[in-house]
Amino acid sequence: MEKDKVQQDDANLLNGLFKVVKYATEKDGTYTTVKTVGWEAENIVSQQVWEDIHEHVEEVRQQVIAGKKSPIAFHMTRQMLEPDMLSGYTGFPTFIVRLHLRPWFFNRLGQRSLEKYARAFRISVDDLKVV
Numbered sequence: 001m002e003k004d005k006v007q008q009d010d011a012n013l014l015n016g017l018f019k020v021v022k023y024a025t026e027k028d029g030t031y032t033t034v035k036t037v038g039w040e041a042e043n044i045v046s047q048q049v050w051e052d053i054h055e056h057v058e059e060v061r062q063q064v065i066a067g068k069k070s071p072i073a074f075h076m077t078r079q080m081l082e083p084d085m086l087s088g089y090t091g092f093p094t095f096i097v098r099l100h101l102r103p104w105f106f107n108r109l110g111q112r113s114l115e116k117y118a119r120a121f122r123i124s125v126d127d128l129k130v131v
Helices: 040-065 071-078 083-090 094-100 111-121
Strands: 020-025 031-036
């Protein structure tokens, strides 16, 4: 695509504030980079993906409220983390993180463990306990 034909659809998720670098060609055929806010199809797909993510977070929140999962599951899902990633941030082995996703184990966590999770999520311990 030529540099002057790179699409600029300002109706994207962040109202044109977020720009992505794309490659385009100059008139002489050489490649250059162009900042773009995206194009309609790309922005529609991005919107759909974010809607799916928000729905999944809400599903996990409802499971926490129902007592099927711990608040760690909600915060982990909200921040798009996997147990392996959270394990790296907290220092807990992955299987321990998976156990802490269960309410029974979460309710028995000590203050230091709660602080590790709160620090990983960049929230307070009080905020960690609620959804």
